[in-house]
Amino acid sequence: MAAEDSFRDYVAARLVGLSRAAYLLTGDRHLAEDLVQQALVQVASRWEKISAGGDPDPYVRRVLYHQHVSWWRWRRLVDRPHADLPETAVADRGxxxxxxxxxxxxxxxxxxxxxxxxxxxxxxxxxxxxxxxxxxxxxxxxxxxxxxxxxxxxxxxxxxxxxxxxx
The missing domain is CATH 1.10.10.10 (Winged helix-like DNA-binding domain superfamily/Winged helix DNA-binding domain)
Known part of the structure; x- marks a missing residue:
């Protein structure tokens, strides 16, 4: 299986879980989508090496959480005031x-x-x-x-x- 196909399959299988974790970290659906996308872009460039080492989940999670901390540090420097409007909650069934x-x-x-x-x-x-x-x-x-x-x-x-x- 080509590395690109392997990466595509991994993303399809783990996207919901990664998105949920990103949402819980950011508290914002759009920021969560951006966070997951940026983390997956970083992972994609090293996918052959990452997937060859076994389970890629720990590495992908590490990239996601480190990216979130980097955003937090960066935003702290350039934070803009904004209204604290509630997000539309998309709840899981049940x-x-x-x-x-x-x-x-x-x-x-x-x-x-x-x-x-x-x-x-x-x-x-x-x-x-x-x-x-x-x-x-x-x-x-x-x-x-x-x-x-x-x-x-x-x-x-x-x-x-x-x-x-x-x-």
């Missing part, structure tokens, strides 16, 4: 839109690194070691960022506890 909006708003209260750790650990269901590998940091850093993010959510987003009790 998902409660109110819950989705509450979680999205809570994730926005975190730093990009804290958000990335929680998305990888609890939405992508990665282990601490896998999360550390994707983010290029130690397992201890993942643990401390997870602890700090959860503590911050407990204080800044008490409505999440209400959601947990309602289920």
């Amino acid at each position: 998902r409660d839109v109110d819950t989705e909006l509450t979680v999205r708003q809570a994730l926005r209260r975190l730093t990009p690194k804290q958000r990335a750790v929680l998305v990888l650990r609890y939405f992508e269901d990665l282990t601490e070691a896998q999360t550390a590998e994707v983010l290029g940091c130690s397992v201890g850093t993942v643990k401390s960022n997870t602890r700090d993010a959860l503590a911050r959510l407990r204080t800044t987003a008490p409505e999440l506890a209400d959601l947990r009790e309602a289920r």
